Amino acid sequence: MLPESLGPVLANPYGATLFVLVASVLAGAVMNFVVVRHLRRYTDRTATDYDSIVVDNLHIPLVTTASLIGFSVLASVPSVTENTFLTAEQVSTFVGRPAITVIVLVWAFYLNRVVNRLVTKINEEGKASDTRGRAYEFAPVFSNIWTLTVVVAGTATVLLLWEYDISPLLGAAGIAGIALGFAAKESVGNFLGGLALYVDDTYTIGDYLEIDTGEAGTVVAVGIRSTTLRTRDNIDITLPNSMLNEERVVNLSAPHGQTRLKIDVGVAYGSDIDLVEDVLVGIAEDEESVPNNPAPRARFVGFGDSALEYRLVCWVTRPEHMGRVRHRLNREIYLRFADHGIEIPYATHDVNVRHVTAASVPESNPVAAPDPAVDPDPVADPDAERPPESA
Template sequence: MFFHLPRYLLQLRKLFAPLGNRMDNLEQYLAPLLAYFDGEPWPQGIAIMGVTFLFASLLSWFIFRTLKFLTSKTKSFLDDRLLAIARPPIYYSLLMTGFSAGVNRMPLSDKLTDYLIFGFKTLGVIIWMIALVRVSKIILQQLAWGGNRNNIRLIQPQTLPLFDNVSKLLIVAVAVYIIFQIWGIDMTAWLASAGIVGIAVGFAAKDTLANLFSGVFILADTPYKIGDYIVLDGNQRGKVTHIGLRSTRLITRDDVEVTVPNSIMGNSKVTNQSGGPHPKFRIRVQVGVAYGTDIDQVNDILMKVAEDEPLVPKSPEPRVRFRAFGASSLDFELLCWIENPELRGRTLHKLNSAVYKRFNEENIEIPYSKQDLYIKELPKT
């Protein structure tokens, strides 16, 4: 496919080229007017330009007025925006046809005539390039923000800047290629030089390119998004505040910003605590009671503590599990959910405090390690 790219670009160039072989048809329609100025090339050229200007203005006004009336009947604003963008390049394409025919009629030197026509073509390419950039941006925004947000899509709000920049780069590259072809500039040497420079830059900026490609894959795959709480391999935990092409930034619980290169993020195990079907996060309160304690009473107290805590939602319901017979305690675990991982520390603090107070009120012993010291004999004096 890439080997045939120049051929495809040449085909695209034809879309922007003035209708050279159709100028004869235009001049046939204007034959009576040209006959009136027979033998006077300057008035003939100016007449062709003037008639083309009037024709293009009236035709574009009528067509786009009709289309605007039709699009106003729809509920979507997408067709209105696309219609507004399409009018300038189409209007200019009509003008370019007549102006090129008028310049050909004028008694100018061949070199100046070529320069003027090449200038018309170049201006047309630039106008179409700007229009296509705007159209691509609107379409990408529609793909990213429109439709059902639960669907998995490659183009998402967080990947929109990436695809927007790539589309702009491709459109501008094609436009530059067409302009070079219009002016007869051989791009073989330019492409060869660009390839050599690209190889040199690739070796010199190996780490930067690794971060760049990792950033592209992160934006496309979206293992995490801005606002998620993630845990890295080294137990570094924080809230994602920025995902760039080079690095990812986190804010830790100590309000310290950590910048991690994307190459490391792409090759590390990342735990997204905000991922899954909902942003809720489960916490575990582990507590041990002395042997002989009424386990039903412990279960009721732990459930009551969880139900009375405002930071613990009602759904999913909290639960208590009797985990193990410990060396010196019966080990229980209170499992409950919080709305987002950011509340983990605050909720654990309140639950631990409430459990300790209730156990004290109910005279439930929380065993702890004890060491007894026996003196075998006192030193002799």
């Protein structure tokens, strides 16, 4: 209930206008210096920064709303609309609706801003807390979707506020959406495929992938439509996300980034198998790119035709280093086996050369002379009957 002393003031249109405007300014000041300040004191005592981001970004919308709401109230004050040269509709058009429009635009801007700030914060904390250094690469996608939603909703609200019929716009947007869907179905498929890969957590930047189609490399960029792999030849390959969502993708970096390396080698029968195993394990332990956890192992896998078959099993810290580590281990195996007198058998072929003399060649049967009666030779026998000449 308002005091009775304000009755004459509210009855006067200018007094009512002044009272509403002063009350709006006071409400904005209270919102700014009391409500927001207490909210900030509360958020400073919490362990998370998310509530501080929300309060800091909603500070201006709250103060703006409290300060401008009085302008829209003027259109409903009888003393203002009845005793001035402006009608209620005119007061609403020139004062009320502009104030509400400003409030809607300010809220749209800062709601978009607060969500983007929260997404950025989540992305940074997720990257710092994940053992794989994982960043939420698709987080900007959700920010873009939210921005588009806020723009569309804010525009529609302003148009409705000013009593514009948006039905034709909605119909045109629906038709445009259908046409755009057909025209950009591949892009839409790549976008949805990228979202599916993100939700499934198939890979992230820095992972080494092998694709069924033959491509292999380290992930250097993850976009809305495509993923870029950098091969060992330092060549970037861009693959559509829809293809990666359909093909079989082997992530050699997951879950811990280490990849098992197996090297098969054969030793001669009669070799000291204890020495062979000690030498193989020692070679792997001396290699700096091979971690000691899990420890390297030497396995006696079978009896070959000409060798005892061994397998050295160790782990490599990065899958793209497997070729380099295999090269160094093979060299060291060959050199240390030679130092310890361990023989690596290999296939041999014996070639026997036989010397043949003339005396050892048997006489051939004489060739029978041809019988002219049986096999006449028209060239050698001039009397032979010749075929008649054609006319």
